[in-house]
Amino acid sequence: MTCTVPSQDGEKTIFQGLSFDIDAGEIVDLVGPSGTGKSSLLTAFARLNPHAGGTMFLDGRPSTEFTPQQWRCSVAYLPQKSVLIGDNVAEVIRLPWTLAIRNEQDDSSSDTNHPADPQAHARTRGKRHRSGIWGAVHNGVDMLPDDKIRATLDAIGCEDINLGRAPHDLSGGQAARVSLARTLLTDPKLLLADEVDAGLDDDNAAKVAAILSDAAQRGMAVIRIRHRPPDGVATRTVTLDEGGLR
Incomplete structure (x- = not known):
């Protein structure tokens, strides 16, 4: 894996020839x-970096055999800024399911058996995705009921966050969780977490670590x-x- 970015002097190599593997x-x-x-x-790794290139494999299959959406259904990137x-x-939490439903209705996805990636859709949602989305929300509720959302939030120290709360009212740490x-x-095979516990107190950081450990015990790989x-x-x-x- 190599990453080279433009610079005042032409190009700057961030890293070059990296090899990395991780097991389930x-x-x-x-x-x-x-x-x-x-x-x-x-x-x-998430195929979201236009300046990086290299050969990647998932379950023995090269990344070239996956569409970007198929790849991101299995490889989820969690950025520093939510x-x-x-x-x-x-x-907010049901967005991957409502996007998957919209993709199925529009026949625009080659793999509709998994929730869609909200980070990849955030910039392209626009009016086409916005129009008619409420007609699909009830299916999202059926696929991801409130009690499952509630249990997951509680497990990472978000007991005080009501499901009806507006996202702009959340603190940075709450938004990250x-x-x-x-x-x-969404149960990806590989979770790429970029400082997911930054800004948390020790108790809540421990809760985040515990839920990631539980996910790993179920077979999820985490970086x-x-x-x-x-x-x-x-x-x-x-x-x-x-x-x-090293």
């Missing part, structure tokens, strides 16, 4: 100094960018520095 059920912490390209590496689209928390809950409920002290959850720690992994 592993939690790998990705650490390193700020500015070394950790977020760039995660977005490359993207919360909807009038309330329940609607709502985004995490949404991503976990976490972290700047906190080790929490004992990671299977191993990998350092990105000076363009290389």
Whole structure:
């Protein structure tokens, strides 16, 4: 995996020739100094980085055999800044399901058996997705009932967040955990978490670590960018520095 970005001097190589593998059920912490390209590496894995290139495999299949949507149904990127689209928390969390329903109705998806990726759709939702979405919401409720959302939020320390609360009323830490809950409920094979516990107190950071550990025990692979002290959850720690992994 290589990432080269434009710079004043022409091009700047962020990292080059990186090799990385992760097994189902592993939690790998990705650490390193700020500015070394950790977020760039995660977005490359998610096929969201136009400056990165390389060969990736999922369950033995090359990424070229997946459409971007198919890839992101299995490989979920959780960015530092949460993207919360909807009038309330329940609607925000159900967005992948309502998008999947809309895609099925429009016949625009080649894989409608999984929730869609909200991060990839955030910039392209527009009027076409907005119109008629309320007709699909009741199906989203059937697929993801309130009690399942409630249980997931409670597990990561969001007992005080009402499902009817507007997303713009959430603090940064609350918004990050709502985004995490949404991503976990889509049940990806690989979760790429970019500082998901940043800004949380120790108790809530421990709750986030516990739910990620539970997900890993069910077979989900997790890569976490972290700047906190080790929490004992990671299977191993990998350092990105000076363009290389060690």
